[in-house]
Structure formats: structure tokens, C-alpha cells
Amino acid sequence: MGDEHTVCLGFDGIFYCNPPLKYIFRRCLISALLYLPKEWCGRREVDVPVERRTQKTKIELAYDMILHARDVLKVPFKWVNFDSFYWRDQGLLCQLHQQQITFVADVPKDATVYLKRPAVFIPEKKTAKGRSYTHHQVNGKAVEVQSIKRNLSDGDFKKLTVCTTKEGQAVRALFYFQTVFMVIKEQATVMEVKLIIRKDEDGKTHYILCNDLKASKYRLAFMHSQRYFIERSFQESKQQLGLHEYQVRGYAGWHRHMFVCMMGLLFIQLEKMEYLKLVVCHQPTTGRTDQNRFTTENQDQNRCPK
Secondary structure (H helix, E strand, C coil), X not given: CCCCCEEEECCCEEEEECCCCCCCCCEEEEEECCCCCHHHCXXXXXXXXXXXXXXXXXXXXXXXXXXXXXXXXXXXXXXXXXXXXXXXXXXXXXXXXXXXXXXXXXECCCCEEECXXXXXXXXXXXXXXXXXXXXXXXXXXXXXXXXXXXXXXXXXXXXXXXXXXXXXXXXXXXXXXXXXXXXXXXXXXXXXXXXXXXXXXXXXXXXXXXXXXXXXXXXXXXXXXXXXHHHHHHHHHHHHHCCCCCCCXXXXXXXXXXXXXXXXXXXXXXXXXXXXXXXXXXXXXXXXXXXXXHHHHHHHCXXXXX
């Protein structure tokens, strides 16, 4: 299996994983931006650089960070994971798709999609009086993703192994896949995406959209499972490095704190990788190790998520 690269978005920054299967500890915070309230942008006493005194939403900052990671930092990622918060602005998904960036986006249960390709149009005036129509309308029936799940039976789901724990136990979940369409009215755009419904063993349900229509179901399940790493990385950064314990009142001070935490997290991950290499070197060469169990199982079943 070749190396995998993914960028995971969080409210505070971007985490980079490379590759999550071969070395499960190879993940690190590589970029962070501070959200500026609108009233901060016009205050002279705030130590914010002039070029940063532009008020942007968190979703706009997320898009800028992704492009910065790709174009400036030259991070060779293959897809982006993020949670349902970013569904608030569906234009972000359209922008990523136009930039040929693959996304695996969690969406809320009341997110609406279309089972058949709808038509987006501006209605024509029926009379000579009045103003012309300026807003796009959609000719099609939208359904909530949770309603799609209610119409499914247990036989419609397929159990897949998404990863293994550090103890070597396989983590499995039930998945359902269906091609649907989403509409961005402001841009008059219809996107064909893959809807993924995931049911975990603890009863939790995830709804996911992905714009990679050629990926296999095993590949899609694998891609979504990598979002776990951002939550684990934030937890590790806060517990071991005090990522959230800054007591600063300035723009520069916040960025210095983030930089120190990034370097500390990088050092921890490098030490874990060196330890993992020592463990692998002392393991017997025959039989299946806990670390390669998931990879071997998929290769045996011709299910390697490539």
C-alpha cells in the first residue's frame, strides 16, 4: 500500500497525517490562524498586521489554510477531512471541488440532498410589470439524509474494517453508499457526490459527503476513518502541551504559543516514530503483527483501499 496523505481541519488549525496506516503516530499540527472579530480589524491599538486586518469567517479561513498548505507549504495531501460545522457554507465544498481537491465532509442529519439531478434556473417574468427574477430556483425534490437512512434495512449496510487499535483489535462499522446531488444556489451549481452513511458499534450514525466518485467503498470508509486523528491530536496537544492554556492578549503572543506547541508536538511524534521502529525491529518476522493486521486483512481479501 502506498503512502497516504490527508489534511484534517479543526477550529484552531490544520493537522497533517502521513501515512496513518504505516506509522500511526505520524500526525502534527502544521498551520494555525486566529479568528479576528469584525471590531478588531479597525482598532489601531490591536497588534494585528495590516495585511491580516480583514475580517473573514472561520469557513473562509479554512479554505485559505487548505490552499496555503497546498500551494505554499507544498504539503502533498490527497484529501481533506472536516466535521459538520463547515456544512454551514456549502460554497466551501464547491470551491474545493473546483480546485480539484477531494473532500470527505461530515454533514448534519438534516442536511438536504437530491436523489435525481435537479435543474437550477432563474424564472422568467410572466408579465411586463415588476422586476425580473434574480434568485435561482431548483426544480427537484430535496430530502434529508436522515430520511434516507430511515428507509434502509439492515441488509443495505455492509460491515467494513476501517482500522485497528493500538492493541491490534479491528474497528468495524456498517456503511451504506449512494450517489446523490447537492445544490449551491448562489453559484447555480449542481454537484454529484457520494453519500456515505456510517453506523458505529456504539450506535452513533455519521452522514458523509465525498466528491470522489471513482473511489471504492473500502477506500471511502478508510478515508473517513482518518478524521479520528485530528480529534486525537487536539486531545494530545491540550493534555501534554497545553495548547488551550495560553494567557495572552496579543496577536503575536498567540502565534508564538501556537508555534511552540507545534514544535513540541512534532518532537513527540518523532520520538514515537523512533520507538515504533525499535518495536517493529524486535518483532518476529513470521506471522501477523498488530501493526500490519488491517493492511494484511485487506490484501488477503483483495480489499486494499487504493
